[in-house]
Amino acid sequence: MKLRIGDKVRFLNEKGEGIVSRIKDNTTVFVEMSDGFEIPYLASQLVAIHTELIVDKNTDNIELIPDANIADAIYFVVEPDHEMPLLRNEYNLYLYNASAFYMLYTYSIKDDEYYQALKNGNVGPYQKILLKQVKIQFFKDFQQHTIEAVLFKNSHYRRQVPISESIYIEAKSLSTSDTIKHSEFKFPVYAFLLKDEFLNTQTVEAILNEEDIKRLRTIKEFKTKEKVSRSHKEHLKSLEKEVDLHIEELLDSTKGLGSHEMLSVQLEHFEKELDEAILKGMKKIVFIHGVGNGRLKQEIIAVLRTIKGVTYQDGSYKDYGFGATQVNIGK
Numbered sequence: 001m002k003l004r005i006g007d008k009v010r011f012l013n014e015k016g017e018g019i020v021s022r023i024k025d026n027t028t029v030f031v032e033m034s035d036g037f038e039i040p041y042l043a044s045q046l047v048a049i050h051t052e053l054i055v056d057k058n059t060d061n062i063e064l065i066p067d068a069n070i071a072d073a074i075y076f077v078v079e080p081d082h083e084m085p086l087l088r089n090e091y092n093l094y095l096y097n098a099s100a101f102y103m104l105y106t107y108s109i110k111d112d113e114y115y116q117a118l119k120n121g122n123v124g125p126y127q128k129i130l131l132k133q134v135k136i137q138f139f140k141d142f143q144q145h146t147i148e149a150v151l152f153k154n155s156h157y158r159r160q161v162p163i164s165e166s167i168y169i170e171a172k173s174l175s176t177s178d179t180i181k182h183s184e185f186k187f188p189v190y191a192f193l194l195k196d197e198f199l200n201t202q203t204v205e206a207i208l209n210e211e212d213i214k215r216l217r218t219i220k221e222f223k224t225k226e227k228v229s230r231s232h233k234e235h236l237k238s239l240e241k242e243v244d245l246h247i248e249e250l251l252d253s254t255k256g257l258g259s260h261e262m263l264s265v266q267l268e269h270f271e272k273e274l275d276e277a278i279l280k281g282m283k284k285i286v287f288i289h290g291v292g293n294g295r296l297k298q299e300i301i302a303v304l305r306t307i308k309g310v311t312y313q314d315g316s317y318k319d320y321g322f323g324a325t326q327v328n329i330g331k
Contacts, residue, residue: 107131301325
């Protein structure tokens with residue numbers, strides 16, 4: 001019989017199941033139970049329930065030999081909430097660690113020219129973790145998704161090159177690309193391979209030669225930036241402003257007002273605050289408009305495109321989520 005590390009197996013002659021955690025010899029494997037204990041079993045007494053997420057149909061699984069004990073893989077997985085593209089509403093993003101390694105990871109998106117970390121933590125061997133639940137608009141706003149991770153074991157292991165992979169996902173591709181069925185997930189998923197080579201690792205160490213040492217000696221002493229006085233910090237802060245455009249912050253009551261009237265009030269307040277900021281020589285102003293149906297943000301951007309000397313960008317995701325626009329003045 002042929003098995004992989006990470007295969008979920010059922011016992012042939014008794015009740016119970018577990019996961020193949022390591023290989024003892026040509027006929028015996030260790031099976032990790034739900035309570036964390038490892039028990040040796042003859043491979044002939046096991047039935048594989050499922051194997052890894054993606055298996056090449058043209059090749060067999062790994063033979064039961066000691067050198068096969070790290071033939072695993074790691075994936076970035078997108079799981080829609082329905083099989084039919086037209087009925088999909090939300091998507092779950094997972095990091096699926098189908099390997100024998102522990103992972104310390106960071107998941108980030110590219111927001112304009114910078115990266116914004118959305119989640120970080122650790123994932124155990126043969127485990128998956130939910131990174132984020134999103135709607136289709138998320139893929140329209142952010143196409144680049146980056147996973148960075150270091151891998152290790154609590155026992156002896158081959159040192160691995162850290163993962164640093166970016167995946168590009170376009171919203172329209174989620175309705176045209178093929179999905180994969182897997183028992184770990186309720187619905188068919190999109191799976192993006194991050195790493196599947198654990199045996200032929202490249203050298204991580206770097207040795208300094210004479211030329212490197214000579215270059216290091218020529219580096220000038222690092223000069224730290226002079227401390228900014230508190231009064232100067234306060235001055236810089238005074239050149240920034242935050243304006244909340246939620247209608248309940250602008251009016252005591254919206255009784256009798258339709259959506260068009262409320263939008264007009266919000267835009268009038270936006271233009272007034274922007275004009276004052278430009279006259280006062282401010283450098284930055286953040287308008288909090290919320291997410292809603294996106295109409296207010298569209299109108300704000302339409303106005304900003306007509307004004308010379310200002311640029312705009314999405315507000316800090318950490319501070320405002322997707323509900324703010326930052327205007328830079330005089331840049």
